[in-house]
Amino acid sequence: MLKNFLASALLVWGVGAVAQLNVTTTIYPLYSIVKEIGGNKVQLNNMIPFGVEAHGFDPTPNDIAKLSKSDIFIVSSDAMEPWKDKIIESLKIENKVFDMSQYVHLIEMEEESLEHGHDHGHNHKHDEHEGENIDPHYWVSLNNYITMVKTISNLLIEKDSSNREYYEKNSAVYLEKVNALKSKFDASMKTCSNKKILVNHDAFSYFAHDYDVKQYSVSGMTPESKPSAKQIAELIKLVKQEGINTVFFEEFASPKVAQTIAKETYTKTDSLRPVENISKEENEKGIGYLEIMEENLQKLKVAMGCK
Numbered sequence: 001m002l003k004n005f006l007a008s009a010l011l012v013w014g015v016g017a018v019a020q021l022n023v024t025t026t027i028y029p030l031y032s033i034v035k036e037i038g039g040n041k042v043q044l045n046n047m048i049p050f051g052v053e054a055h056g057f058d059p060t061p062n063d064i065a066k067l068s069k070s071d072i073f074i075v076s077s078d079a080m081e082p083w084k085d086k087i088i089e090s091l092k093i094e095n096k097v098f099d100m101s102q103y104v105h106l107i108e109m110e111e112e113s114l115e116h117g118h119d120h121g122h123n124h125k126h127d128e129h130e131g132e133n134i135d136p137h138y139w140v141s142l143n144n145y146i147t148m149v150k151t152i153s154n155l156l157i158e159k160d161s162s163n164r165e166y167y168e169k170n171s172a173v174y175l176e177k178v179n180a181l182k183s184k185f186d187a188s189m190k191t192c193s194n195k196k197i198l199v200n201h202d203a204f205s206y207f208a209h210d211y212d213v214k215q216y217s218v219s220g221m222t223p224e225s226k227p228s229a230k231q232i233a234e235l236i237k238l239v240k241q242e243g244i245n246t247v248f249f250e251e252f253a254s255p256k257v258a259q260t261i262a263k264e265t266y267t268k269t270d271s272l273r274p275v276e277n278i279s280k281e282e283n284e285k286g287i288g289y290l291e292i293m294e295e296n297l298q299k300l301k302v303a304m305g306c307k
């Protein structure tokens, strides 16, 4: 019995001794890529739990304890994670931080979106940081997502060169899938009759930018902020004027306003997901970024009259 115990303890120690790279990511889109490329060579921990609305996240002491053991901390942006700097400072892990926003193509938040975003009040988290006017949802652009895959592949190779071939192979396999999806988007988006969408919050600017689509939103940059009765009346007018046939809501935020607008305009509601997060069940079933973006494509095609 004791012998068996010692043998298994040795085995565990033996596996652990292969110094697996320990990576912490903040938000699901980053996690989705490290998971694909890092595979079993990386011990991966995502801070924002599955099923949680990402903008409202606040880390727990347990999150911070886990982070302190990480070799790399991949963050998405100041705008998305205004809570991160205090933790990084207190753990003194500045040299382990990798900020993806420095590698992708960023766009500013549109003035019109800000105005249209109604009164954000204290809930507005995106522009609390000085000099921050970037739209943090850059992964919604497949072009950016491709850049993110390549960047994370390079990062893992740099930190763990003994597994270079493994990371390169996984990266190539994943890129092929992402590129196939991008080709589908490219082809469909050329055929739309009404390139206007009304979404829950301003999370689709990068998609809109890539494909010359006009994005309107119900609640500006913060998924949970509620428009007033007057603003809802304006949105109803807008839906009629712009010939919008679908009012999109998103998971992890309330569909109520979308339902009200749809009812008043005899249109329908549907969910469109910025892939800020997925549910635990989806992760277990292997549903991730690609599957959700594919689903988004099918819904966008219906909403914008594309072939």
Ligand SMILES: [Zn+2]
Pocket: 055, 137, 201, 202, 203, 221, 223, 274, 276
């Ligand atoms: Zn968002």
